[in-house]
Amino acid sequence: MVITISDPLDMHLHLRDGDMLEIVAPLSSKTFSGALIMPNLVPPVTTKEAVNEYKIRIEKAKKEHTFTPYMTLFFRSDYTKEFLEEVKDDILAIKLYPAGITTNSEGGVSGFDLEELSSTLNAMSDLGIPLCVHGETGGFVMDREAEFIPIYEMLAKNFPNLKIIMEHITTKEAVAALDRYDNLYATITLHHLYITLDDVAGGLLQPHLFCKPIAKRPEDRTALLNVALGAHPKVMFGSDSAPHPRNSKEAPGCAAGVFTAPIALQALAQLFDKHGALENLQSFVSDNAKRIYGITPPSKEVVLEKSEYLVPEIYENSVVPMFAGQSLEWRVVRAG
Ligand SMILES: NC(=O)N[C@@H](CC(=O)O)C(=O)O
Ligand SMILES: [Zn+2]
Numbered sequence: 001m002v003i004t005i006s007d008p009l010d011m012h013l014h015l016r017d018g019d020m021l022e023i024v025a026p027l028s029s030k031t032f033s034g035a036l037i038m039p040n041l042v043p044p045v046t047t048k049e050a051v052n053e054y055k056i057r058i059e060k061a062k063k064e065h066t067f068t069p070y071m072t073l074f075f076r077s078d079y080t081k082e083f084l085e086e087v088k089d090d091i092l093a094i095k096l097y098p099a100g101i102t103t104n105s106e107g108g109v110s111g112f113d114l115e116e117l118s119s120t121l122n123a124m125s126d127l128g129i130p131l132c133v134h135g136e137t138g139g140f141v142m143d144r145e146a147e148f149i150p151i152y153e154m155l156a157k158n159f160p161n162l163k164i165i166m167e168h169i170t171t172k173e174a175v176a177a178l179d180r181y182d183n184l185y186a187t188i189t190l191h192h193l194y195i196t197l198d199d200v201a202g203g204l205l206q207p208h209l210f211c212k213p214i215a216k217r218p219e220d221r222t223a224l225l226n227v228a229l230g231a232h233p234k235v236m237f238g239s240d241s242a243p244h245p246r247n248s249k250e251a252p253g254c255a256a257g258v259f260t261a262p263i264a265l266q267a268l269a270q271l272f273d274k275h276g277a278l279e280n281l282q283s284f285v286s287d288n289a290k291r292i293y294g295i296t297p298p299s300k301e302v303v304l305e306k307s308e309y310l311v312p313e314i315y316e317n318s319v320v321p322m323f324a325g326q327s328l329e330w331r332v333v334r335a336g
């Protein structure tokens with residue numbers, strides 16, 4: 001059995017910088033047509049110059065493959081409308097992080113005070129710049145996303161013309177919120193469609209499956225599967241592929257992030273096939289994102305075949321992927 005996916009898009013991707021960028025950029029650019037690049041570098045990407053210089057480094061690192069890096073800025077509540085007008089054409093979205101909630105988010109926002117956020121959010125709304133959000137409170141780790149839903153609702157109500165993307169959703173509560181507000185959208189990762197907390201911590205601890213938000217309960221995963229496999233028009237694939245060097249993962253104080261970029265399409269094909277939903281993969285991994293963001297990525301056809309693919313144990317002796325050393329049922333036979 002063979003399927004062809006046109007213009008696969010990854011709408012939430014960490015490419016990092018320096019040596020790690022050199023390792024991971026070609027792994028995404030080989031099979032994806034484009035990706036939304038997260039701005040949580042050290043220091044975060046907060047200026048027009050930083051966006052454009054980072055974009056040039058990505059263009060170099062992606063090698064010969066056709067691939068569009070859609071850039072983002074790290075949200076700051078003091079961005080002025082003049083600044084946003086200047087930077088608007090260089091970015092596709094702005095990413096908001098609550099301060100300290102995840103990797104490299106220390107410079108994020110420390111409260112959701114409407115007064116404080118409204119001038120930047122109104123300017124984004126006027127200029128048509130979407131807002132991507134890592135939606136977690138500082139509460140108990142399993143409850144952080146569900147507790148954040150009222151903040152999503154407050155934002156959706158107060159800024160009805162602002163497109164708000166709930167990034168890497170993990171709960172049934174977030175899935176339910178999608179249909180209550182026209183301007184709420186979501187990305188879903190590969191790993192949250194596959195795993196629950198049991199896979200992370202139910203047996204021997206699996207550091208390579210540890211990420212923020214933490215994987216939740218079976219009923220949460222079922223809710224995510226329903227909208228992803230069902231091609232819900234407001235959900236997009238966003239891998240949240242978040243590489244960390246092996247020694248930062250296999251360590252006390254394990255860094256949060258699952259590295260999935262090189263195996264994402266193969267594992268998605270396996271999942272959609274298993275659930276008899278292969279015909280909906282195109283919407284989830286490309287068409288919905290094109291429509292929601294209004295983008296036309298470079299054309300790329302990726303042919304996948306149902307035959308065994310052995311996932312590498314490690315890339316460049318540095319970064320360990322999800323399913324390392326295991327077999328997947330689908331492989332990429334051609335991309336270009
Ligand atoms: N998802 C993660 O666990 N980590 C991401 C940050 C993020 O997307 O929250 C990272 O940059 O490592
Ligand atoms: Zn995040």
Ligand SMILES: [Zn+2]
Nearest residue numbers: 012038240242
């Ligand atoms: Zn992320």
